[in-house]
Amino acid sequence: MSTAPACLSHGRVTVTPALRAAVDRLDHRSRHQAAYHFGWITVGGAPTSADAGKAVRPALALLSAEAVGAPPEVALPGAVAVELVHNFSLVHDDLMDGDEERRHRRTVWKLWGPSSAILTGDAMLALAQEVLLDTGLPTAAPAARLLARTTRHLIRGQVQDLSFEQRSHVTVEECIDMAACKTGALLSASAAIGAVLAGAPEATVAALALYGDQVGVAFQLVDDVLGIWGDPAVTGKPVHSDLRSRKKSLPVSHALNQDGPLSDELAAWLTTPGEPGEPGELGEEELRRVADLIEGAGGRDWALAEATRRMALAEDALRGVKLDAGARDGLLALGRFVVDREV
């Protein structure tokens, strides 16, 4: 039960019925669109089982209750809530980013328009809190508080992400903070919420939260490396995809903030106009040159070393407190599964 695929599969099987029951409480349009987004129904409403994503966050939530010796059911409302918050942010982000597809299906805003995506996202966010607070558990309030604070951080991360696109210079610290908010905050809350619902001691909750934070930043570091040097056959994205969009990713910001001719050349490139598909778009040869510049300035090595360092901190955090050994192994396996991809 401690391998990542087993934890994920167990998580999905446990959480899906509760998640569906929660979504059933929404108004008929939000319910329909949320059920479509989760991959349970077709656009027309027929039952289906499309790829609904890995559901890493609910699996973390269940394991975090087990880790402190509670039955996983204690974490169930927390698992549903973190998955709702994650998907609220996906539905709103898809609209803001203009993404027309997610997991090979059209996005909610693309199918039903911007207003529908706004309302369905809003409904999922409010529902997440309702699911937690409806339990009536004495630990529901601290869990709901954790989730509200996490949502504030998640939004802060998306605000930073959008603002970076309009800025010519971003520090490494700002990039790390953005990753910690946009990716780390909800993984952290997921890894802690089961323990909060189980009433675990503060130090244990803090260790689990730190674990999720570090895994989140490590994930982003690796994801950014893959966005530049990843094999399209593995990542499913075009080669150099993050360079095409001139994304100020972590390796790029590290390289830019070095002294020397390589970073000067990189800075000049970043401020050249030319979005994908527009005049000024870079050709394959130029993209390879930019990738080499970033690598030459140490961006790739730094990002991978930093990801390794953060994974070690994450694992130390889990080893520093008393946890159920099987659940700890599950958390460690899930973290490695999230971060360790073909780099």
Next chain:
Amino acid sequence: MSTAPACLSHGRVTVTPALRAAVDRLDHRSRHQAAYHFGWITVGGAPTSADAGKAVRPALALLSAEAVGAPPEVALPGAVAVELVHNFSLVHDDLMDGDEERRHRRTVWKLWGPSSAILTGDAMLALAQEVLLDTGLPTAAPAARLLARTTRHLIRGQVQDLSFEQRSHVTVEECIDMAACKTGALLSASAAIGAVLAGAPEATVAALALYGDQVGVAFQLVDDVLGIWGDPAVTGKPVHSDLRSRKKSLPVSHALNQDGPLSDELAAWLTTPGEPGEPGELGEEELRRVADLIEGAGGRDWALAEATRRMALAEDALRGVKLDAGARDGLLALGRFVVDREV
């Protein structure tokens, strides 16, 4: 202290510092845009004091604590939270409805774009829960639960409102349900949340909630009458404004659901294409004719009688439970102030 203007002014003075402190916790962009939306700063960030709205909901929240014998401070986080939820919905609704101005100032989406309005609204919604749960009060959880459920109803109301625009027929019951969700639910939560935070008995909370529900529907009935027959000098909207947009308001839906030639003519008019500013737009004479059709089919008399009936139910609810007399008078005065306008 029991006159409506006195209650509103006291409410604003009490709540604004706490609301500002809450908004200060947001990321810098959401903070700036929320502060602008609330009328505290200019677009550029200079202090100002623009019209920030009447702040009916915070005043109701404070009175609802006083009504059950608690000091109004007990309700302060609830007052902040309901005002945040109200303004989350305004920022998102302005975007969905394409409204470019609110209280004679440009709207958030118009100034900073759709993504900013989505994120600032999301941030205000999450913050509302955080403010309540940060109190650590044992009554924070039921108050936060009330607010989450209310937000679900609010969204349901907006979903219905948007869907009515696309439908040729809407029943009176559906229209009333929409008003109860879109307007009643948050007034109801506002009138109850102070009592919930004060730990009042369930029957008292239910009476206060019923009061807010009925005031909300009565408000919508009167507002819809004003949208057709209101004096532009009083309403600040063009004459027949709701007819120009062919809104399926409460008097219209009542008139449509009567048998007879008047409602047939009305139905034919409603399905004629022609938005304001487009070909097919109705002239002044036709608009007067449509207003007369609705009045002839009883739409105006019914709406006003129904508003009166609901206000009586609202006031009966408050008189049916033991409440502090001064606070009850304040609640009654606020309800009448909200509903009784020049009709």
